[in-house]
Structures are given as structure tokens and as C-alpha cells.
Amino acid sequence: MPVKLDTSYLNKFIKQHEYSQIQPLVKMAHDILQYKSENDRTAFTGWVDLPHNQDKKELEKIKSAAQKIQENSQVLIVIGIGGSYLGARAIIEFLKSNNYNLLPKDTPDIFFVGNNLSASYMQEILKICENKNVSINVISKSGTTAEPAVAFRIFREFLENKYGKANARDRIYCTTNIRSGELKELADKNGYETFIIPDNISGRFSAFTPAGLLPIAVAGVDIDRLLYGAKSAQDALMHEDINKNDCYKYAAIRRLLYNKGKEIEILETYEPRMHMFSEWFKQLFGESEAKDGKGIFPTSLDFTTDLHSMGQLLQSGKKNLFETVLLVKDPGNDIRIPYFPEDTDKLNYLHDKTVSFVNSQAALGTILAHTDGDIPNIILEISHFAAEEIGYLIYFFEKACAISCYMLGVNPFDQPGVEFYKKNMLNLLGKPK
């Protein structure tokens, strides 16, 4: 079981009978996801069967495009925002490192742009690209989002100035929907190689579509192993009984805690390479669940770093939150703490212990302290940093998120609230109607 749920620190917050009481609500949510939404075109549940339902031809196309980019480019620029970049970045950093670009490797550097409107951020990346061979993967399901559209203009101009329009064309890959939007038009008009995000999968559930898979494959990740993990999750997380399905039990616990006034969920990790995974998690739950004045506020902390900035607030602040601690049993690449005869820093008691052991004790100490401080702690554990593990984990959270939303009575797959800032911004910029 690649994701292990440990509820032993929840005993003082949730009583056994509460799990049985919430089971009918979980079953109702399960039935909506598995059966009712199948015939509902607005349901966007294509991701549920996606691991087993991959388009084989599209997968082969992704692999050969990735190989071509690896052969002819030192840099891949991935342009996209929200669900059109977070899954790819989370998986690449989880498997390769948050220092992926700095480490020696035989795959291209990957820079993510179009996820902000900062000129200096774009300038820096243009500068990095100056004497390098570059390809672009622009990702936008709607093909109309302002941030990636602005970045694409700027980086397309850079590429066309560098290689000429015709040669630049061979270095531009578009990932969008099958039928409409400015990006689709641009791709068709200029003959860019195009990958399709299926209509029935919304952005934040699209990590296993070409939106995630192409950049991930360019980074040298074995996407078959990634999808194998997702397939295992699809098979394993079907049972409607929370005692036989940890994904549903996690969703049930979130709901029980929410009912007790715990309105903030903090995802906590102890490895810097998981930082972007937490960003992906926040978008998944934030955009899916927070609607109609309801929903848990998802946030994240990177430990032990943030224990030295937010530890006080957690231990002694308002008790309106709970923690979901995502641990990795064997993080690999361990380092032993050396012995110094003089022991001036008084650390010889740790001599020969590993850094990961110290990290694991910091995690346990924190879980115990916060549980004593009346913060419910949900523990999730995976075994190591492998493609199968992250494939499973992504699917686990996607399904837990959908179930949480249906239990709350909100549609997991729309994001009407996001439109308000966009409308104001485009009006202020004078976009023609």
C-alpha cells in the first residue's frame, strides 16, 4: 500500500463511533463520483479512469517529443499556470530534486514561466536562455489565460529571433483542448506540434494528461512507472467502506474535523523536494472545495524550516486547524553525522546517526508536541521517492479531494471565484470586448 494512513494520533479528537456515523455520507459521495457523474458532461471526471484509460498513441507522441527535446535542447521553457504547471513541477521536483536545474544531469534544464506576471522573473530566464538551445512547451487548457499568453508571446519572439520563424516552429509544443481558444488557433495556424488535454478533465486534475506528462518525460522520469502507480491507486481506492479505503478515510477525517471547527488544514513535509507537491495540493483542495462560503483553507509548511517561524503559532495559537503530515519512510541519499574528538559543539552523541534519523525524530517530536497542544495530526506515509509512489499519491489526493467536495455539497470541478480577478484585470487593461 504506497500511502499508509496512521490515525493513532487522532484518538482524542475523533471517537470510533464518529467514523461509523460518517460512513453513509462517504458512500453518498462515492456513488456520485463513481456513478452519477458518468453521464453528466459537466462533471469533469475523466481523471477517475485516466490511469487505465491512457491514449496509447498520445503517450508514444509524448515520449518521442520528449526525446527530441532532450536531444536538441539544453533548456525547456514550460509556460502555464495553476493546474497547467503545478502537477508537472511537483512531480519533477519530488523525483529529481528542487535543485534539478543545478544538478549534473543529461536532461535539459526546465524553467517554469507564465505562472506570474513578473517582468524581472521573465528577464532572468531570457538571460539564462541566451546562449542555450531552447524549446517551449506552452500549456493552457482553455488557451485563453492571460499569464501564459503574455509569456508565450515574449518567449516565442525570443525563439523566432534566435532560430527564425520556421526553425522556431519545430521547438514549440502546445498542450491545449481539442477545439477552441487562441492557443489552439495559434497552434493550427503555425503548425506547432499539439497535445490534447481531454475536455472532461479540469486543470488541477490534469497531472496525468500531456499537461503533466510531457515536461515530466523531458526531465527523464519514466512516465510508465508513474502511471503504473496511478493505476494501482485507481484499483486500490475503489472501496466505499472507509475501513477498507484509506483515501476515503482521510476524506472522512477532514470532514469530521471540519465539523469540529478545524477550518484550516496544514500539509507538512520534511523534505525540500516536496515543497511544490504542497503547492499542487493547495491548489487542488483550494480551488475544488472552497465554494458557497464553505470549505477547509488548505495551506502548507516545510519542516523543520518553518518550525522556526510558525512553530509557536501552531503550539500555542488558536485551535482552528489540523495538520496532515506527509512522511517519507526512506528518503534515500543519507549522510552520517561525523565524529569529532574534541566535541566542542556537543554533537558526538549523534555520531554515526544519519541525518534522516534526526529528521524522523524531529517529525515524531513535533507530532507528539502538537497533539499535546490539541492539534489533530493525520499521518500519511509513503516509502520512498519513486515514480510509482508519487503516481499513487497524486491519485490518492485527487480522489480524496473529490470525495471531500461531494460530502460538503460543492462541485469539485469548477472555479467560478477565479473569474472575478480576471475580469477586472482585463477590463483595466482595456481588452476589446
Ligand code: PA5
Ligand atoms: O484547475 C484549473 O482548472 C485552473 O487552475 C487552471 O489550470 C488554470 O486557471 C489555468 O487554466 P488554463 O490551463 O486554461 O490556462
